[in-house]
Amino acid sequence: MSYIDAACRQIARYLHPGMLVILESTTYPGTTEEFVLPLLEQTGLRVGQDFFLCFSPERVDPGNPHYQTRTIPKVVGGVTPLCTRLGVLLYQQALDSVVPVSTTRVAEMVKLLENTFRMINIGLANEIALMCDRMGVDVWEVIEAAATKPFGFMPFYPGPGLGGHCIPIDPFYLSWKTRQAGIEARFIELAGYINGSMPHHVVEKVQNALNDRGKPLKTSHVHILGVAYKRNINDVRESPALDVMHLLKRRGARLTYSDPFVPQIRVDDLEVESVPPETAAAEADCVVIITDHTAFDYARLLEQAVLIVDTRNALKGFTSQKIVKL
Numbered sequence: 001m002s003y004i005d006a007a008c009r010q011i012a013r014y015l016h017p018g019m020l021v022i023l024e025s026t027t028y029p030g031t032t033e034e035f036v037l038p039l040l041e042q043t044g045l046r047v048g049q050d051f052f053l054c055f056s057p058e059r060v061d062p063g064n065p066h067y068q069t070r071t072i073p074k075v076v077g078g079v080t081p082l083c084t085r086l087g088v089l090l091y092q093q094a095l096d097s098v099v100p101v102s103t104t105r106v107a108e109m110v111k112l113l114e115n116t117f118r119m120i121n122i123g124l125a126n127e128i129a130l131m132c133d134r135m136g137v138d139v140w141e142v143i144e145a146a147a148t149k150p151f152g153f154m155p156f157y158p159g160p161g162l163g164g165h166c167i168p169i170d171p172f173y174l175s176w177k178t179r180q181a182g183i184e185a186r187f188i189e190l191a192g193y194i195n196g197s198m199p200h201h202v203v204e205k206v207q208n209a210l211n212d213r214g215k216p217l218k219t220s221h222v223h224i225l226g227v228a229y230k231r232n233i234n235d236v237r238e239s240p241a242l243d244v245m246h247l248l249k250r251r252g253a254r255l256t257y258s259d260p261f262v263p264q265i266r267v268d269d270l271e272v273e274s275v276p277p278e279t280a281a282a283e284a285d286c287v288v289i290i291t292d293h294t295a296f297d298y299a300r301l302l303e304q305a306v307l308i309v310d311t312r313n314a315l316k317g318f319t320s321q322k323i324v325k326l
Helices: 002-014 031-041 081-092 104-135 139-146 171-180 186-212 240-250 277-283 298-304
Strands: 020-023 052-055 074-078 098-101 221-225 254-258 264-267 270-273 286-289 308-310 323-325
Touching: 002 031, 020 031, 020 081, 031 052, 031 104, 052 081, 052 104, 074 081, 074 104, 081 098, 098 104, 104 139, 104 171, 104 186, 171 186, 186 240, 186 286, 186 308, 221 240, 221 277, 240 254, 240 264, 254 270, 254 277, 277 298
Parallel strands: 020 052, 074 098, 221 254, 221 286, 286 308, 308 323
Antiparallel strands: 052 074, 264 270
């Protein structure tokens, strides 16, 4: 909230009659009217008369080749009907579709619902993955078969944990706000616990896979393939790769990584630089696929690696005793 506070205080210095202010930062329901509006009205100007205030949640999917800013419908809600109308008119100049809603609180809740929906369903997929692992069932085959149902099912996929600035964090705004109203957000808390445990599960898979081949995790060379939070982007915010690397380092593993989009990262107090994947794969005791960038040559990596833990089903279609699935 400190960033929103600082931005609004700067805006207030230059607020003038006729100005339209729109908050897009994801935050808790009520922020626009309870937090932003009082800061702007301290100037003596009145919303809906002198200036206009809206909330419009940012909707982006980095790396998505089909949906960009122009083609993603834009939700906007204003403090007053006129605020909403002006917000709609602004966005209609550049976007294909604008969806007005009745209030800023509705618009704020829309974004939290979208992110919470995804976070909880990923949590369910991760829990199913843990169950399938214990029962010796291929979770990827289960999801693929379930996805053939033309109604009542939407596939979500397990992975090494949640990443990005939105999905791992935003639902907890809602959890915090509802707690103030005396409501416990149980689904959110449980999904957060499951998703947060996945890096530990990945490290256990690595440790067990090495043990099965007569190697201890301590002193073994583990190579991480992909450290961005999702494929084909360079964003490492909240990336589960960082948690996996931290846990592996704490257990004494020697770490390297490859990522064509991230040339350097910090793991604890150590600066680590990306290395060519083929060279590292041949030298490593275990390769762990965390981010399934399309730039990786998986067939070649499978040839050169002695052991691969695949957390993204990147090696779908390959059959080898070297492969250990999530």
